[in-house]
Amino acid sequence: MDYSGMLKTEELQINIGPQHPSTHGVFRMLVTVDGETVTDLKPIFGYLHRNHEQIAEVNTYLQNMPYTDRLDYFNAMANNHAYALAVEKLAGIEVPERAEYLRVLMVELTRILNHAGALGFLINDMGAWQTQLAFAMREREKILDLFESVSGARLMCNYFRFGGVARDLPPDFMPRLKDLLVAMPAFVDEMERLLRENEILLQRSEGIGILPKDLALAYSVTGPVLRGSGVAYDIRRAEPYSIYDRLDFDIPVGSVGDVYDRILVRIEEIRQSKRIIEQVVAQLPDAQGGHINPKARQNVRPPVGDAYARVESPKGELGFYLVSDGSVKPYRYKVRAPSFINLTPLGDMCRGYKVADMVVIFGSIDIVMGEVDR
C-alpha cells in the first residue's frame, strides 16, 4: 500500500469479540489495523466448546441424535440427516423410499429457512437494522411451525431415526406446505426487490471480501461460499445421497467471489430448494414403504469398522466420521463442520478491507458458533 501523503499511523492490535454483536455468538477476532484498514486477522475459536465429540463417545448411537441438533441449531434437520446417514452406512440399515422423501423435504425446508435467516442477519450487519431480518424471520416462522407439527420442536427437531424418520406427516401438514410454496416465490421476489441493486447494499458488498477460486479450494471451503467463488460444487450433485439423483435442480455459482455473489447464490438456492420441494410433494404419494424401516431398532450395534457420510448442509459439507468397535457406542465420533472450515480463510478475505467491511465479510460466510466450536 502506498502510504505517501497519508498520515502515518501505527499498527494497532485490537480484539473484536468474543462478546460482540457482530460475531454471531462467542467468537474472537484478533485484528491488526492500520487506521481503518485491516492488515491482519486471526480468528480465535473455542469459546463455545462443549465437548460435543467426547460426549458422543459415551452415548449410544441413538442418544447422540438430539445432540446433533445442537451443533448448527439453525439447521437441526440437516445435522440429523448427516448423522443418520453415517450410522446407516456403518450399520447397513436400509431406509424406505417414503422416509427418504420426507428427509429431503425437511432438509430443503431447512435450507430455505437458513438462507432466509442468513441473509437477514447479513443485512443486519450492514446496518439495515432488522428490516430484512424481520421479513425473513416471518417466513422462517412458518417453516418452524411445520417442523413443530411434524417433529414436536421448532429448533431441536430430533426428527431423524436410523432407518427413517420419527413419525409420519400429520394430516394438516401438506395443505400448509402447499400454502407455503405459494408464498415462497412472492417472498423471494420481494427479497430480491429489496436487496438486489440497492445502491447501499451494492456499496457494502460489491468487490468486498473477494475469495478467489483457487484460495477457496485450497482452504477446502464448501457451500454457498465456495459456489459464490465460482466453483460449481454441490454434494447433492457430486456424490448424490438419499434421492437427490432423482430430483432436478440447478446449482447457482458466482463469478467474482465477493459478498454480493454470496448473497445472490443464497437467493437462488432458496428458489432451487422450493423447486426440489415441489418435486418431492409430487412424488411423495407414490413413494413405497412407511416412514421408518420396521426392522430398524433403537439400539444399533454396528460391526467393527468406520464410515464417513456427508451431506450438503445449507452451510456447506457437513460430514460425520464414525468408528465402531462393535459396541453400542461410537468409538470415535468426528464432525466435519462447514462453519468451522469456512471460517478459516477469514483472515485472507478481510486483509486490505476496512473494519466495517470485516463485519460484513464475516456475516457473509454464515456461521453458527455451535458448529464451529462443538
Next chain:
Amino acid sequence: MTIETQRGSVIVMDRRRGKLRAGQGLLQGLKVVWDHWAGSFRTNDNFSKIHGTFTVEYPDERLPMPQAYRNMPVLLFDDESGHELCTGCYQCQRICPPQVIHITQAKDPVTGKMVPAATEFIIEYDACMSCGFCAEVCPFDSIKMDHVYELSTADRPALTVHKAQLNRPISYYTGIAPDLWADAQAGAMKKLQGSIKRRPDVIGLASSLTEKIKARRLELAAAAAAAPASAMPAPAAPAAPAAKLTPEEKAAKLAAMKAAKQAGGAPAPAEAPAAPAAELSPADAKAAKLAAIKAANAAKQAGAAPAEAPVELSPADAKAAKLAAIKAANAAKQAGAAPAPVEVPAAAPPLDAKAAKLAAIKAANAAKKAAEQGNSE
C-alpha cells in the same frame, strides 16, 4: 451463462440484471418496506400470504400447540381405576441422553418380589433436553410429553420433579393430543389391565387419589375379612397351624423366639403372635416385624454382653436394652394404632392390631427379661 448437467444446470448468477438508474434500487426497496408497513394493519392467518400480521397478543392469547409438540415428560394414570400406567421397566431411564430419569421399582411388601409399578419416579426438569425419546420408547405409553411451556421458576430445586408432581390423568393427555392417544389407547389399556392384576395392596395407585386409595384399602380389608373367617381361631389358642401363618407372622414369631433365647434361655412363651389374623395388613406386619427385630437385637446385646464379661456389665447396656424394648413397644403400639379402623367392618382390624400388639409386647417382655438378667448378674 448456464452449463447443462444431467438433471439441472449450473447457473452463473447475473450481477446486474435490471438497468436501473441511480436511486431506483433504493426506491424499489422502500416500496417493499412500505407494503409491509401497510399490510401490518391487516391480520394474516394464511400461510400463502406474506403481508399482514400473524402474531397474537401472547399472555392474553395463545396459539394452539400441535399435538406432537413436546416439552417436558409427564406420567399418565388411568382416570377410572386410578392406576399409573408406568411399570418401572427402566426403558426411559436407559435411553435418556442426559440421564435425568431415576426410577425406583415397587416391591411386594410381603414377598419382596418386583411389582410392575414405580414407587418413585424422578425427572430432573432442569437438565432435560426435551428430546422425547422417553415417550417414544415407553412400551406402556405411560410417559408422554407435556405441552406446558411456562416453566420458569426462581426455585431451582423444585425442578427436580417427583412422581406425585409428574402424574397426569389420561383425560388430560387426550385433551392435548387426542389423535396420538387414540393410536396408543388400545395397547396401553390392555397392558395396564395386566399390570393391575399383578399389583398387590395399593401399589400403583396415583398418590394424589386419596379417595381411591382409601376405597382400595377398604376393599382389601373386606375381602380379607370375608375369606379367612373359618381360619380364625380364638386368640388364646396357643399353637395355630403353622401353615396358615403369613410370612410376617412367621418372622415375628421367629424374632420373638430368638429374642427369648438370647435373653438367657428363659423359656419365653413361644406361641408368640399365635393368632393367625391372616389379613394382617402389610404395613402393620412390617412394623411388628421391625419391633420384634429391634427387640431381638437389643436382647442379643444384653444377652451377649454377660456371656463375655458377666461381672462388670455396664448399666448402659441394660439401659439400651430397655430403651430398645420401649421403642419396640411403641412401634408395635403405633402399628396397632395407625390404621385406626373407624369405618372398617369391626371384625377384622382389631384382630390385626391385637396380634401385632401381642407380638410386640412379648418381644418387649423378652428384652426386659434379658435386661433384668444382665442387671442381676
